[in-house]
Amino acid sequence: MNAQDDNTAPSRTGMRRIIPRFEFRRLHAMARVRIGAGTVLVGLGVITLVGGSFTPKAIAWAAFFLVLAALQFSVGYWYLAIIRSALPRT
Secondary structure: OOOOOOOOOOOOOHHHHHOOHHHHHOHHHHHHHHHHHHHHHHHHHHHHHHHOOOOHHHHHHHHHHHHHHHHHHHHHHHHHHHHHHOOOOO
16 A cells, blocks of 8 residues: 655646646745736836837837736736635645
């Protein structure tokens, strides 16, 4: 018989399987990192728009930063939703 090790990660099902094991073990911290990265990317997008005098190139870069920020925020929110839906440990 194989004894369960306390150091193993909890089981992952469904869409949770696409989360890397390193991030799945530290979901709360990684959610904070992703939300922080999204905030930095929003700042970069705003600075690019303000400093670029609305040239097409500046608008393209700002859109790039803002799309990346939206992706970071959505993944961070998804991680927080997984944390909230987890059963409490007893």
